[in-house]
Amino acid sequence: MNQAEVNELLQFALDAVWQAGRITLGYFQTGVKAERKADNTPLTIADQLAEQKLRELIAARFPDHGMVGEEYGRTPSDSPYTWIIDPIDGTKSFVSGVPIYANLLALLDGEKALLGVINFPALNEMVYAVRGGGCYWNGRRCHTSATASLADAVLLASDLNSFGPRQPQWQRLIQATYIQRTWGDAYGYALVATGRADVMIDPIMALWDTAPLQVILEEADGTFTDWQGTPTIHHNESVATNGKLLSQVLALLK
Numbered sequence: 001m002n003q004a005e006v007n008e009l010l011q012f013a014l015d016a017v018w019q020a021g022r023i024t025l026g027y028f029q030t031g032v033k034a035e036r037k038a039d040n041t042p043l044t045i046a047d048q049l050a051e052q053k054l055r056e057l058i059a060a061r062f063p064d065h066g067m068v069g070e071e072y073g074r075t076p077s078d079s080p081y082t083w084i085i086d087p088i089d090g091t092k093s094f095v096s097g098v099p100i101y102a103n104l105l106a107l108l109d110g111e112k113a114l115l116g117v118i119n120f121p122a123l124n125e126m127v128y129a130v131r132g133g134g135c136y137w138n139g140r141r142c143h144t145s146a147t148a149s150l151a152d153a154v155l156l157a158s159d160l161n162s163f164g165p166r167q168p169q170w171q172r173l174i175q176a177t178y179i180q181r182t183w184g185d186a187y188g189y190a191l192v193a194t195g196r197a198d199v200m201i202d203p204i205m206a207l208w209d210t211a212p213l214q215v216i217l218e219e220a221d222g223t224f225t226d227w228q229g230t231p232t233i234h235h236n237e238s239v240a241t242n243g244k245l246l247s248q249v250l251a252l253l254k
Contacts, residue, residue, distance in 0.1 A: 003133075006114065010130050013105050013117050016057045020050040020103045021121030024088055028122055029097045042091045047071055050087035050103060058083050065107075070208045082108045084211035089118075090185035099123050100187040106211035113233065116212025118186050127190045127216060135220035137194045144222035144242035145195040150176040150252075153198035153245060156191065158184030166203050166227075172252040173201065189213050192240045193220040199249055200240040203227075210238055227253050 027046040034042035051071045058067055059075075066077030069085035083105065088094050090101035099122030106116040117128040127142070129135040135142050147153050155177040157163075163170045174180050177199070183191060184202075186209070191197035193216050202209075210224075210233040217224040218231070223246045226235035241249055 001109075001114075006130050006133070009107060010115050010117075010128065010133075012057075012061060013107065013115055014126065014128060016054055017103050017105045017117045017119040017126070018121075019057065020054050020087060020105075021119045023050045023053055024094070024101070024103065025121050028094065028099075028101075032095065034091070034095045042095050043071070044088070044091065044095060046094065047088045047091060051085055054083075054085050054087065054105065068207065070206070080110050081114075084108060084113075084208050086186075086208035086211075089209060090187065093185065100183065100185070102186040102190075104186055104208065104212050106215070108211065111234065113211055113215040116215045118190050118212055118216065120187065120190070125190070127193055128212075129216045129219035131215055131219070133219065135193055135216055137190075142194045142220055144192060144217070144220050145198050146244070147198045147242055148244045150199075150245060150248045151178060153177045154179045154181065154191075154196075156181055156183050156188035156197050156200040158182065158188065158202050162202070162204050164203070169227075169253045170201070173199070173249065176248075176252060185209075186213070189217065189224075189238075189240050192222055192242060193217050195220075195242070198242050199245055200238070201249075202238045205236050205238050207233065207236075210234075210236075213238065213240065 024046045066082035067075040086104035094101040103119040106113045115130040188200040214224040
């Protein structure tokens with residue numbers, strides 16, 4: 001695939017995610033009702049309509065591509081290209097009226113993301129990257145921070161109650177870092193990619209959570225790995241760093 005084709009895919013993804021985001025804004029801070037899924041996470045009509053919109057747009061433009069979405073599962077394909085959809089990442093923030101929720105979209109070429117987009121419609125922010133093309137924040141090239149010591153680092157996580165048996169590792173990171181916050185879900189990873197935080201860690205992730213993050217962090221000069229340091233979106237856990245702190249973080253996770 002040449003660069004012009006990749007750019008065309010990116011422009012499609014940016015527009016598609018923007019349209020999905022506009023749908024979610026129509027329900028944001030309106031007291032929209034939320035059901036509880038089997039895993040006790042909330043589900044709203046906004047989640048469903050946003051994913052439906054993304055699926056419609058993808059099917060119309062790229063009918064041979066596969067799709068995997070949080071709400072409507074897998075649409076199989078013989079193509080090497082698969083779109084990964086999270087219509088609202090951070091639905092708990094969304095239903096609480098907190099504006100740090102996101103719409104996520106990634107295109108996998110085989111097992112690896114070719115591009116990733118994080119859209120924060122209520123913040124009017126978008127962070128995105130294509131493999132080999134750099135990472136951008138609202139159209140401007142962005143990079144991770146220059147922080148070189150954990151003692152100066154901002155550490156983020158989504159949910160303090162999710163660490164379970166890994167709580168000791170989390171406590172070691174807390175003790176080693178300067179600031180700790182739960183600016184969670186995709187927002188935290190975007191903060192690392194744009195240099196506003198240094199480390200983000202989650203012990204439980206799904207493919208639709210992780211799919212856009214590796215390409216975004218790596219193109220911003222950072223890292224996105226599992227807890228063992230393997231660069232991957234497929235291991236249902238994540239560690240994002242500015243790159244300079246990865247070895248220090250992994251040493252505390254062992």
